[in-house]
Amino acid sequence: MSMTLPIDEIDEPLRAYKFAEVRGTTRPQVHPSGKFWRRAYDHREPATAVCHRRGGHAAPSVECSCGFHAVTEMHTLPDVTEHHEHMVVLEVELGGTVIEHEQGYRGEQQTVLAMRFPETCTHCRRQATHLQPGRVWRSVCTDCSGRRAVNRADATAIFGVDVSFTAPAPKKSQRVLETVRGFSMVVLMMVCAMFATKVSPPLALVVVFGGMVAVSLGLAIATAASRLPRSRESMFILQSVTLFLSSMLLIAIGH
Ligand SMILES: [Zn+2]
Ligand SMILES: [Zn+2]
Incomplete structure:
Protein backbone atom coordinates (compact mmCIF):
# COMPACT_ATOMS: atom_id res chain seq x y z
CA MET A 1 0.00 0.00 0.00
CA PRO A 168 -17.18 -7.73 -2.25
CA ALA A 169 -16.06 -10.55 -4.54
CA PRO A 170 -12.67 -9.73 -6.10
CA LYS A 171 -12.76 -8.87 -9.77
CA LYS A 172 -10.65 -10.95 -12.11
CA SER A 173 -7.43 -9.06 -12.83
CA GLN A 174 -7.30 -7.57 -16.34
CA ARG A 175 -3.59 -6.84 -16.04
CA VAL A 176 -2.45 -8.97 -19.01
CA LEU A 177 -5.17 -7.59 -21.26
CA GLU A 178 -4.43 -4.02 -20.16
CA THR A 179 -0.72 -4.54 -20.82
CA VAL A 180 -1.42 -5.81 -24.36
CA ARG A 181 -3.73 -2.85 -24.90
CA GLY A 182 -1.00 -0.45 -23.69
CA PHE A 183 1.58 -1.78 -26.14
CA SER A 184 -0.97 -1.82 -28.98
CA MET A 185 -1.35 1.90 -28.41
CA VAL A 186 2.41 2.29 -28.94
CA VAL A 187 2.16 0.36 -32.22
CA LEU A 188 -0.67 2.66 -33.35
CA MET A 189 1.50 5.67 -32.49
CA MET A 190 4.33 4.24 -34.59
CA VAL A 191 1.97 3.73 -37.54
CA CYS A 192 1.02 7.40 -37.12
CA ALA A 193 4.73 8.31 -37.05
CA MET A 194 5.35 6.36 -40.28
CA PHE A 195 2.59 8.24 -42.04
CA ALA A 196 4.04 11.50 -40.74
CA THR A 197 7.44 10.78 -42.34
CA LYS A 198 5.73 10.27 -45.74
CA VAL A 199 4.92 13.99 -45.94
CA SER A 200 8.49 15.00 -44.86
CA PRO A 201 7.53 17.24 -41.94
CA PRO A 202 9.81 19.88 -40.38
CA LEU A 203 12.40 18.49 -37.96
CA ALA A 204 10.72 20.13 -34.94
CA LEU A 205 7.53 18.18 -35.59
CA VAL A 206 9.44 14.92 -36.01
CA VAL A 207 11.01 15.56 -32.59
CA VAL A 208 7.58 16.28 -31.03
CA PHE A 209 6.19 13.12 -32.62
CA GLY A 210 9.11 11.03 -31.39
CA GLY A 211 8.61 12.48 -27.92
CA MET A 212 4.96 11.43 -27.91
CA VAL A 213 5.81 7.89 -29.03
CA ALA A 214 8.34 7.73 -26.18
CA VAL A 215 5.73 8.96 -23.67
CA SER A 216 3.27 6.31 -24.86
CA LEU A 217 5.94 3.61 -24.59
CA GLY A 218 6.76 4.78 -21.07
CA LEU A 219 3.06 4.55 -20.13
CA ALA A 220 2.81 1.05 -21.61
CA ILE A 221 5.79 -0.09 -19.54
CA ALA A 222 4.31 1.53 -16.42
CA THR A 223 1.00 -0.26 -17.12
CA ALA A 224 2.80 -3.61 -17.25
CA ALA A 225 4.49 -2.84 -13.92
CA SER A 226 1.47 -1.41 -12.07
CA ARG A 227 -0.41 -3.51 -9.54
CA LEU A 228 -3.39 -1.18 -9.18
CA PRO A 229 -6.27 -1.39 -11.68
CA ARG A 230 -7.05 2.30 -11.20
CA SER A 231 -3.48 3.43 -12.13
CA ARG A 232 -3.54 1.18 -15.20
CA GLU A 233 -6.81 2.80 -16.26
CA SER A 234 -5.37 6.33 -15.83
CA MET A 235 -2.33 5.42 -17.91
CA PHE A 236 -4.56 4.14 -20.71
CA ILE A 237 -6.42 7.47 -20.71
CA LEU A 238 -3.10 9.35 -20.94
CA GLN A 239 -2.04 7.10 -23.82
CA SER A 240 -5.32 7.85 -25.61
CA VAL A 241 -4.66 11.57 -25.19
CA THR A 242 -1.16 11.16 -26.70
CA LEU A 243 -2.59 9.21 -29.62
CA PHE A 244 -5.28 11.84 -30.16
CA LEU A 245 -2.72 14.66 -30.13
CA SER A 246 -0.49 12.82 -32.61
CA SER A 247 -3.39 12.27 -35.00
CA MET A 248 -4.23 15.98 -34.77
CA LEU A 249 -0.59 16.79 -35.47
CA LEU A 250 -0.63 14.38 -38.43
CA ILE A 251 -3.68 16.10 -39.87
CA ALA A 252 -2.02 19.50 -39.39
CA ILE A 253 1.16 18.31 -41.15
CA GLY A 254 -0.88 16.84 -44.02
CA HIS A 255 -2.37 20.20 -44.87
ZN1 LIG B 1 9.09 3.63 10.77
ZN1 LIG C 1 -19.17 -23.06 -5.32
Missing part, protein backbone atom coordinates in the same frame (compact mmCIF):
# COMPACT_ATOMS: atom_id res chain seq x y z
CA SER A 2 1.62 3.26 -0.96
CA MET A 3 0.36 6.26 0.92
CA THR A 4 2.09 9.58 0.69
CA LEU A 5 1.64 13.11 1.98
CA PRO A 6 0.63 12.86 5.63
CA ILE A 7 -2.15 15.29 6.32
CA ASP A 8 -3.09 15.10 9.95
CA GLU A 9 -2.77 13.20 13.22
CA ILE A 10 -5.92 12.19 15.05
CA ASP A 11 -6.41 10.92 18.58
CA GLU A 12 -9.69 9.03 18.81
CA PRO A 13 -10.21 5.38 17.84
CA LEU A 14 -11.15 5.01 14.22
CA ARG A 15 -13.01 2.20 12.45
CA ALA A 16 -11.29 1.15 9.26
CA TYR A 17 -10.80 -1.68 6.77
CA LYS A 18 -7.82 -3.53 5.36
CA PHE A 19 -7.01 -6.64 3.37
CA ALA A 20 -5.49 -9.68 5.05
CA GLU A 21 -5.17 -13.41 4.50
CA VAL A 22 -6.07 -16.28 6.77
CA ARG A 23 -3.54 -19.08 6.48
CA GLY A 24 -2.80 -22.39 8.15
CA THR A 25 -4.69 -25.64 8.47
CA THR A 26 -3.91 -26.61 12.03
CA ARG A 27 -3.46 -23.20 13.65
CA PRO A 28 -5.08 -20.65 11.33
CA GLN A 29 -3.68 -17.14 11.68
CA VAL A 30 -4.39 -13.75 10.17
CA HIS A 31 -1.52 -12.43 8.02
CA PRO A 32 -0.91 -9.09 6.34
CA SER A 33 -2.01 -9.55 2.74
CA GLY A 34 0.44 -10.62 0.07
CA LYS A 35 3.51 -10.64 2.31
CA PHE A 36 4.32 -14.26 2.99
CA TRP A 37 7.42 -13.53 5.04
CA ARG A 38 5.70 -11.20 7.49
CA ARG A 39 4.52 -12.37 10.89
CA ALA A 40 0.86 -13.07 11.59
CA TYR A 41 -1.28 -10.69 13.61
CA ASP A 42 -2.30 -11.91 17.02
CA HIS A 43 -5.78 -10.85 15.98
CA ARG A 44 -7.50 -11.51 19.33
CA GLU A 45 -5.44 -8.89 21.15
CA PRO A 46 -4.94 -5.20 20.38
CA ALA A 47 -1.58 -5.00 18.59
CA THR A 48 0.98 -2.19 18.71
CA ALA A 49 2.88 -1.26 15.56
CA VAL A 50 6.66 -1.62 15.48
CA CYS A 51 8.97 0.06 12.99
CA HIS A 52 11.39 -2.40 11.42
CA ARG A 53 13.78 0.19 10.11
CA ARG A 54 17.26 0.31 11.56
CA GLY A 55 17.49 2.73 14.48
CA GLY A 56 13.68 2.53 14.73
CA HIS A 57 11.32 5.05 16.21
CA ALA A 58 7.86 4.91 17.76
CA ALA A 59 5.45 3.81 15.00
CA PRO A 60 3.84 5.38 13.07
CA SER A 61 6.15 8.20 12.10
CA VAL A 62 5.40 10.94 9.61
CA GLU A 63 8.70 10.33 7.77
CA CYS A 64 8.21 6.56 7.55
CA SER A 65 5.70 4.08 6.17
CA CYS A 66 5.34 2.06 9.39
CA GLY A 67 2.16 1.54 11.40
CA PHE A 68 -1.05 -0.36 10.69
CA HIS A 69 -2.42 0.74 7.32
CA ALA A 70 -6.18 0.90 6.74
CA VAL A 71 -8.87 2.88 4.90
CA THR A 72 -12.22 4.11 6.22
CA GLU A 73 -14.29 3.14 3.18
CA MET A 74 -14.22 -0.57 2.37
CA HIS A 75 -14.96 0.02 -1.33
CA THR A 76 -11.73 2.04 -1.77
CA LEU A 77 -9.47 -0.88 -0.75
CA PRO A 78 -8.88 -2.16 -4.33
CA ASP A 79 -7.76 1.37 -5.28
CA VAL A 80 -4.88 1.41 -2.82
CA THR A 81 -3.75 -2.20 -2.87
CA GLU A 82 -3.84 -5.18 -5.20
CA HIS A 83 -6.86 -7.42 -4.67
CA HIS A 84 -6.37 -11.20 -4.75
CA GLU A 85 -9.06 -13.83 -4.72
CA HIS A 86 -7.99 -15.24 -1.37
CA MET A 87 -8.08 -11.96 0.54
CA VAL A 88 -10.34 -11.25 3.44
CA VAL A 89 -11.33 -7.79 4.66
CA LEU A 90 -10.53 -7.06 8.29
CA GLU A 91 -12.67 -4.56 10.08
CA VAL A 92 -10.32 -2.92 12.56
CA GLU A 93 -10.17 -0.14 15.08
CA LEU A 94 -7.06 2.03 14.92
CA GLY A 95 -5.99 3.76 18.13
CA GLY A 96 -3.11 5.60 19.73
CA THR A 97 -1.36 7.89 17.27
CA VAL A 98 -3.10 7.74 13.91
CA ILE A 99 -1.68 9.53 10.88
CA GLU A 100 -4.15 10.49 8.19
CA HIS A 101 -3.16 10.26 4.54
CA GLU A 102 -4.74 11.14 1.26
CA GLN A 103 -5.84 7.53 0.80
CA GLY A 104 -6.10 6.14 4.32
CA TYR A 105 -4.57 5.93 7.77
CA ARG A 106 -1.55 4.55 9.60
CA GLY A 107 -2.21 3.66 13.22
CA GLU A 108 -0.18 2.83 16.29
CA GLN A 109 -2.66 0.31 17.71
CA GLN A 110 -4.92 -2.08 15.86
CA THR A 111 -7.78 -4.17 17.19
CA VAL A 112 -9.46 -6.64 14.84
CA LEU A 113 -13.25 -6.36 15.21
CA ALA A 114 -14.48 -8.64 12.43
CA MET A 115 -13.41 -10.70 9.45
CA ARG A 116 -15.32 -10.30 6.21
CA PHE A 117 -14.73 -13.06 3.69
CA PRO A 118 -15.73 -12.68 0.00
CA GLU A 119 -19.49 -13.02 -0.44
CA THR A 120 -19.15 -15.48 -3.32
CA CYS A 121 -17.66 -18.96 -3.70
CA THR A 122 -14.05 -18.93 -4.88
CA HIS A 123 -14.82 -21.76 -7.36
CA CYS A 124 -18.27 -21.08 -8.82
CA ARG A 125 -19.19 -17.53 -7.72
CA ARG A 126 -22.43 -18.60 -6.03
CA GLN A 127 -23.31 -17.24 -2.57
CA ALA A 128 -20.66 -18.37 -0.08
CA THR A 129 -21.83 -20.29 2.98
CA HIS A 130 -18.67 -21.93 4.32
CA LEU A 131 -14.95 -21.44 4.77
CA GLN A 132 -12.60 -24.04 3.36
CA PRO A 133 -9.50 -24.32 5.57
CA GLY A 134 -6.19 -24.75 3.80
CA ARG A 135 -2.88 -23.04 3.22
CA VAL A 136 -5.11 -20.00 2.55
CA TRP A 137 -8.73 -20.01 3.79
CA ARG A 138 -11.35 -19.33 1.13
CA SER A 139 -15.09 -18.71 0.84
CA VAL A 140 -16.97 -21.63 -0.71
CA CYS A 141 -20.62 -22.46 -1.39
CA THR A 142 -22.42 -25.50 0.02
CA ASP A 143 -21.83 -27.51 -3.19
CA CYS A 144 -18.11 -26.72 -3.39
CA SER A 145 -17.35 -27.15 0.31
CA GLY A 146 -15.06 -30.07 1.01
CA ARG A 147 -14.33 -32.10 4.10
CA ARG A 148 -13.49 -29.92 7.11
CA ALA A 149 -15.30 -26.86 5.72
CA VAL A 150 -16.73 -24.73 8.53
CA ASN A 151 -19.85 -22.58 8.58
CA ARG A 152 -20.05 -19.00 9.75
CA ALA A 153 -20.87 -19.82 13.40
CA ASP A 154 -18.02 -22.32 13.68
CA ALA A 155 -15.60 -19.89 12.02
CA THR A 156 -16.64 -17.15 14.45
CA ALA A 157 -15.93 -19.56 17.32
CA ILE A 158 -12.54 -20.56 15.84
CA PHE A 159 -11.33 -17.01 15.28
CA GLY A 160 -12.95 -15.33 18.26
CA VAL A 161 -14.19 -12.40 16.14
CA ASP A 162 -17.31 -12.09 14.01
CA VAL A 163 -16.89 -13.86 10.66
CA SER A 164 -19.23 -13.07 7.76
CA PHE A 165 -19.42 -13.41 3.98
CA THR A 166 -19.84 -9.71 3.29
CA ALA A 167 -16.71 -8.59 1.44
Whole structure:
Protein backbone atom coordinates (compact mmCIF):
# COMPACT_ATOMS: atom_id res chain seq x y z
CA MET A 1 0.00 0.00 0.00
CA SER A 2 1.62 3.26 -0.96
CA MET A 3 0.36 6.26 0.92
CA THR A 4 2.09 9.58 0.69
CA LEU A 5 1.64 13.11 1.98
CA PRO A 6 0.63 12.86 5.63
CA ILE A 7 -2.15 15.29 6.32
CA ASP A 8 -3.09 15.10 9.95
CA GLU A 9 -2.77 13.20 13.22
CA ILE A 10 -5.92 12.19 15.05
CA ASP A 11 -6.41 10.92 18.58
CA GLU A 12 -9.69 9.03 18.81
CA PRO A 13 -10.21 5.38 17.84
CA LEU A 14 -11.15 5.01 14.22
CA ARG A 15 -13.01 2.20 12.45
CA ALA A 16 -11.29 1.15 9.26
CA TYR A 17 -10.80 -1.68 6.77
CA LYS A 18 -7.82 -3.53 5.36
CA PHE A 19 -7.01 -6.64 3.37
CA ALA A 20 -5.49 -9.68 5.05
CA GLU A 21 -5.17 -13.41 4.50
CA VAL A 22 -6.07 -16.28 6.77
CA ARG A 23 -3.54 -19.08 6.48
CA GLY A 24 -2.80 -22.39 8.15
CA THR A 25 -4.69 -25.64 8.47
CA THR A 26 -3.91 -26.61 12.03
CA ARG A 27 -3.46 -23.20 13.65
CA PRO A 28 -5.08 -20.65 11.33
CA GLN A 29 -3.68 -17.14 11.68
CA VAL A 30 -4.39 -13.75 10.17
CA HIS A 31 -1.52 -12.43 8.02
CA PRO A 32 -0.91 -9.09 6.34
CA SER A 33 -2.01 -9.55 2.74
CA GLY A 34 0.44 -10.62 0.07
CA LYS A 35 3.51 -10.64 2.31
CA PHE A 36 4.32 -14.26 2.99
CA TRP A 37 7.42 -13.53 5.04
CA ARG A 38 5.70 -11.20 7.49
CA ARG A 39 4.52 -12.37 10.89
CA ALA A 40 0.86 -13.07 11.59
CA TYR A 41 -1.28 -10.69 13.61
CA ASP A 42 -2.30 -11.91 17.02
CA HIS A 43 -5.78 -10.85 15.98
CA ARG A 44 -7.50 -11.51 19.33
CA GLU A 45 -5.44 -8.89 21.15
CA PRO A 46 -4.94 -5.20 20.38
CA ALA A 47 -1.58 -5.00 18.59
CA THR A 48 0.98 -2.19 18.71
CA ALA A 49 2.88 -1.26 15.56
CA VAL A 50 6.66 -1.62 15.48
CA CYS A 51 8.97 0.06 12.99
CA HIS A 52 11.39 -2.40 11.42
CA ARG A 53 13.78 0.19 10.11
CA ARG A 54 17.26 0.31 11.56
CA GLY A 55 17.49 2.73 14.48
CA GLY A 56 13.68 2.53 14.73
CA HIS A 57 11.32 5.05 16.21
CA ALA A 58 7.86 4.91 17.76
CA ALA A 59 5.45 3.81 15.00
CA PRO A 60 3.84 5.38 13.07
CA SER A 61 6.15 8.20 12.10
CA VAL A 62 5.40 10.94 9.61
CA GLU A 63 8.70 10.33 7.77
CA CYS A 64 8.21 6.56 7.55
CA SER A 65 5.70 4.08 6.17
CA CYS A 66 5.34 2.06 9.39
CA GLY A 67 2.16 1.54 11.40
CA PHE A 68 -1.05 -0.36 10.69
CA HIS A 69 -2.42 0.74 7.32
CA ALA A 70 -6.18 0.90 6.74
CA VAL A 71 -8.87 2.88 4.90
CA THR A 72 -12.22 4.11 6.22
CA GLU A 73 -14.29 3.14 3.18
CA MET A 74 -14.22 -0.57 2.37
CA HIS A 75 -14.96 0.02 -1.33
CA THR A 76 -11.73 2.04 -1.77
CA LEU A 77 -9.47 -0.88 -0.75
CA PRO A 78 -8.88 -2.16 -4.33
CA ASP A 79 -7.76 1.37 -5.28
CA VAL A 80 -4.88 1.41 -2.82
CA THR A 81 -3.75 -2.20 -2.87
CA GLU A 82 -3.84 -5.18 -5.20
CA HIS A 83 -6.86 -7.42 -4.67
CA HIS A 84 -6.37 -11.20 -4.75
CA GLU A 85 -9.06 -13.83 -4.72
CA HIS A 86 -7.99 -15.24 -1.37
CA MET A 87 -8.08 -11.96 0.54
CA VAL A 88 -10.34 -11.25 3.44
CA VAL A 89 -11.33 -7.79 4.66
CA LEU A 90 -10.53 -7.06 8.29
CA GLU A 91 -12.67 -4.56 10.08
CA VAL A 92 -10.32 -2.92 12.56
CA GLU A 93 -10.17 -0.14 15.08
CA LEU A 94 -7.06 2.03 14.92
CA GLY A 95 -5.99 3.76 18.13
CA GLY A 96 -3.11 5.60 19.73
CA THR A 97 -1.36 7.89 17.27
CA VAL A 98 -3.10 7.74 13.91
CA ILE A 99 -1.68 9.53 10.88
CA GLU A 100 -4.15 10.49 8.19
CA HIS A 101 -3.16 10.26 4.54
CA GLU A 102 -4.74 11.14 1.26
CA GLN A 103 -5.84 7.53 0.80
CA GLY A 104 -6.10 6.14 4.32
CA TYR A 105 -4.57 5.93 7.77
CA ARG A 106 -1.55 4.55 9.60
CA GLY A 107 -2.21 3.66 13.22
CA GLU A 108 -0.18 2.83 16.29
CA GLN A 109 -2.66 0.31 17.71
CA GLN A 110 -4.92 -2.08 15.86
CA THR A 111 -7.78 -4.17 17.19
CA VAL A 112 -9.46 -6.64 14.84
CA LEU A 113 -13.25 -6.36 15.21
CA ALA A 114 -14.48 -8.64 12.43
CA MET A 115 -13.41 -10.70 9.45
CA ARG A 116 -15.32 -10.30 6.21
CA PHE A 117 -14.73 -13.06 3.69
CA PRO A 118 -15.73 -12.68 0.00
CA GLU A 119 -19.49 -13.02 -0.44
CA THR A 120 -19.15 -15.48 -3.32
CA CYS A 121 -17.66 -18.96 -3.70
CA THR A 122 -14.05 -18.93 -4.88
CA HIS A 123 -14.82 -21.76 -7.36
CA CYS A 124 -18.27 -21.08 -8.82
CA ARG A 125 -19.19 -17.53 -7.72
CA ARG A 126 -22.43 -18.60 -6.03
CA GLN A 127 -23.31 -17.24 -2.57
CA ALA A 128 -20.66 -18.37 -0.08
CA THR A 129 -21.83 -20.29 2.98
CA HIS A 130 -18.67 -21.93 4.32
CA LEU A 131 -14.95 -21.44 4.77
CA GLN A 132 -12.60 -24.04 3.36
CA PRO A 133 -9.50 -24.32 5.57
CA GLY A 134 -6.19 -24.75 3.80
CA ARG A 135 -2.88 -23.04 3.22
CA VAL A 136 -5.11 -20.00 2.55
CA TRP A 137 -8.73 -20.01 3.79
CA ARG A 138 -11.35 -19.33 1.13
CA SER A 139 -15.09 -18.71 0.84
CA VAL A 140 -16.97 -21.63 -0.71
CA CYS A 141 -20.62 -22.46 -1.39
CA THR A 142 -22.42 -25.50 0.02
CA ASP A 143 -21.83 -27.51 -3.19
CA CYS A 144 -18.11 -26.72 -3.39
CA SER A 145 -17.35 -27.15 0.31
CA GLY A 146 -15.06 -30.07 1.01
CA ARG A 147 -14.33 -32.10 4.10
CA ARG A 148 -13.49 -29.92 7.11
CA ALA A 149 -15.30 -26.86 5.72
CA VAL A 150 -16.73 -24.73 8.53
CA ASN A 151 -19.85 -22.58 8.58
CA ARG A 152 -20.05 -19.00 9.75
CA ALA A 153 -20.87 -19.82 13.40
CA ASP A 154 -18.02 -22.32 13.68
CA ALA A 155 -15.60 -19.89 12.02
CA THR A 156 -16.64 -17.15 14.45
CA ALA A 157 -15.93 -19.56 17.32
CA ILE A 158 -12.54 -20.56 15.84
CA PHE A 159 -11.33 -17.01 15.28
CA GLY A 160 -12.95 -15.33 18.26
CA VAL A 161 -14.19 -12.40 16.14
CA ASP A 162 -17.31 -12.09 14.01
CA VAL A 163 -16.89 -13.86 10.66
CA SER A 164 -19.23 -13.07 7.76
CA PHE A 165 -19.42 -13.41 3.98
CA THR A 166 -19.84 -9.71 3.29
CA ALA A 167 -16.71 -8.59 1.44
CA PRO A 168 -17.18 -7.73 -2.25
CA ALA A 169 -16.06 -10.55 -4.54
CA PRO A 170 -12.67 -9.73 -6.10
CA LYS A 171 -12.76 -8.87 -9.77
CA LYS A 172 -10.65 -10.95 -12.11
CA SER A 173 -7.43 -9.06 -12.83
CA GLN A 174 -7.30 -7.57 -16.34
CA ARG A 175 -3.59 -6.84 -16.04
CA VAL A 176 -2.45 -8.97 -19.01
CA LEU A 177 -5.17 -7.59 -21.26
CA GLU A 178 -4.43 -4.02 -20.16
CA THR A 179 -0.72 -4.54 -20.82
CA VAL A 180 -1.42 -5.81 -24.36
CA ARG A 181 -3.73 -2.85 -24.90
CA GLY A 182 -1.00 -0.45 -23.69
CA PHE A 183 1.58 -1.78 -26.14
CA SER A 184 -0.97 -1.82 -28.98
CA MET A 185 -1.35 1.90 -28.41
CA VAL A 186 2.41 2.29 -28.94
CA VAL A 187 2.16 0.36 -32.22
CA LEU A 188 -0.67 2.66 -33.35
CA MET A 189 1.50 5.67 -32.49
CA MET A 190 4.33 4.24 -34.59
CA VAL A 191 1.97 3.73 -37.54
CA CYS A 192 1.02 7.40 -37.12
CA ALA A 193 4.73 8.31 -37.05
CA MET A 194 5.35 6.36 -40.28
CA PHE A 195 2.59 8.24 -42.04
CA ALA A 196 4.04 11.50 -40.74
CA THR A 197 7.44 10.78 -42.34
CA LYS A 198 5.73 10.27 -45.74
CA VAL A 199 4.92 13.99 -45.94
CA SER A 200 8.49 15.00 -44.86
CA PRO A 201 7.53 17.24 -41.94
CA PRO A 202 9.81 19.88 -40.38
CA LEU A 203 12.40 18.49 -37.96
CA ALA A 204 10.72 20.13 -34.94
CA LEU A 205 7.53 18.18 -35.59
CA VAL A 206 9.44 14.92 -36.01
CA VAL A 207 11.01 15.56 -32.59
CA VAL A 208 7.58 16.28 -31.03
CA PHE A 209 6.19 13.12 -32.62
CA GLY A 210 9.11 11.03 -31.39
CA GLY A 211 8.61 12.48 -27.92
CA MET A 212 4.96 11.43 -27.91
CA VAL A 213 5.81 7.89 -29.03
CA ALA A 214 8.34 7.73 -26.18
CA VAL A 215 5.73 8.96 -23.67
CA SER A 216 3.27 6.31 -24.86
CA LEU A 217 5.94 3.61 -24.59
CA GLY A 218 6.76 4.78 -21.07
CA LEU A 219 3.06 4.55 -20.13
CA ALA A 220 2.81 1.05 -21.61
CA ILE A 221 5.79 -0.09 -19.54
CA ALA A 222 4.31 1.53 -16.42
CA THR A 223 1.00 -0.26 -17.12
CA ALA A 224 2.80 -3.61 -17.25
CA ALA A 225 4.49 -2.84 -13.92
CA SER A 226 1.47 -1.41 -12.07
CA ARG A 227 -0.41 -3.51 -9.54
CA LEU A 228 -3.39 -1.18 -9.18
CA PRO A 229 -6.27 -1.39 -11.68
CA ARG A 230 -7.05 2.30 -11.20
CA SER A 231 -3.48 3.43 -12.13
CA ARG A 232 -3.54 1.18 -15.20
CA GLU A 233 -6.81 2.80 -16.26
CA SER A 234 -5.37 6.33 -15.83
CA MET A 235 -2.33 5.42 -17.91
CA PHE A 236 -4.56 4.14 -20.71
CA ILE A 237 -6.42 7.47 -20.71
CA LEU A 238 -3.10 9.35 -20.94
CA GLN A 239 -2.04 7.10 -23.82
CA SER A 240 -5.32 7.85 -25.61
CA VAL A 241 -4.66 11.57 -25.19
CA THR A 242 -1.16 11.16 -26.70
CA LEU A 243 -2.59 9.21 -29.62
CA PHE A 244 -5.28 11.84 -30.16
CA LEU A 245 -2.72 14.66 -30.13
CA SER A 246 -0.49 12.82 -32.61
CA SER A 247 -3.39 12.27 -35.00
CA MET A 248 -4.23 15.98 -34.77
CA LEU A 249 -0.59 16.79 -35.47
CA LEU A 250 -0.63 14.38 -38.43
CA ILE A 251 -3.68 16.10 -39.87
CA ALA A 252 -2.02 19.50 -39.39
CA ILE A 253 1.16 18.31 -41.15
CA GLY A 254 -0.88 16.84 -44.02
CA HIS A 255 -2.37 20.20 -44.87
ZN1 LIG B 1 9.09 3.63 10.77
ZN1 LIG C 1 -19.17 -23.06 -5.32
